[in-house]
Amino acid sequence: MIFGDxxxxxxxxxxxxxxLIIDDIFNVGDRKPxxxxxxxxxxxxxxxxxxNEFSKEGYDEEYEESFIIFLEKNYDLLFKAGAEDFRIMxxxxxxxxxxxxxxxxxxxxxxxxxxxxxSLPISIYQExx
Numbered sequence: 001m002i003f004g005d006x007x008x009x010x011x012x013x014x015x016x017x018x019x020l021i022i023d024d025i026f027n028v029g030d031r032k033p034x035x036x037x038x039x040x041x042x043x044x045x046x047x048x049x050x051x052n053e054f055s056k057e058g059y060d061e062e063y064e065e066s067f068i069i070f071l072e073k074n075y076d077l078l079f080k081a082g083a084e085d086f087r088i089m090x091x092x093x094x095x096x097x098x099x100x101x102x103x104x105x106x107x108x109x110x111x112x113x114x115x116x117x118x119s120l121p122i123s124i125y126q127e128x129x
Contacts (some may be wrong), residue, residue, distance in 0.1 A: 004028075005045030007082035015072040019066060020047040028082075043082060064105055071111055071116045085117040095127045 002009070007119075008027045024046040032038040042060055047070065049063055094100040104120065105113060113120075 001087045002045040002047075002078060003042050003081045003085040003087075005042050005084070007045075007084070009043050009045040009078075009081060009083070010080045012077055013045075014110050015077055018047070018070045020049060020070050022046070023048045034078060043085070045078070064109055066114050068105075068109055071113070071118070075116055086108040086116055088113075088118060090120060090121060092124045093127050094124060097126075100126075101121045 007027060009025050010027050013025060024044060026040050026044055027041050028043045029042065030043075032040060049066055061095065067081060071086070090104055092100065092102055092104075094102075104122070
C-alpha cells in the first residue's frame, strides 16, 4: 500500500513497471465509494501479487522479491507523484497453539527495502483446526 497527502496515482499508473496487480487506486479528492459528498484526503495505490494474492506456505522468495523489484523500479516515479507512505502489509496465518515463528524478508532483502523507508505492518491470525 502506498499513500500520500498529495498523491495522484491515477496519473502515473500507466507508467508503472510491474507484474503486480492494482487492487485499489484513488487520488486525493476522488469521491469515496457510496458517498455523494465525501472525498479522499489522501491518494492511495494498493497492489497485490500476481498470480497469487497470498504467498505459499513456507518460504516464498519470488513473492517477496516481486515487491522489492517493484520499489526498485518505481520508487522515484511514485515519490515524484506525491507518495510518501510505503507499507507492505503482511498477514500471517498460524495453526500452532504455543509459538509462531516466521521470517519475512531476510537481512539482504531488508537492507534493500530500508532505503525506501517502508513499514512492514504484520497481523497474525490463529487458525482453528
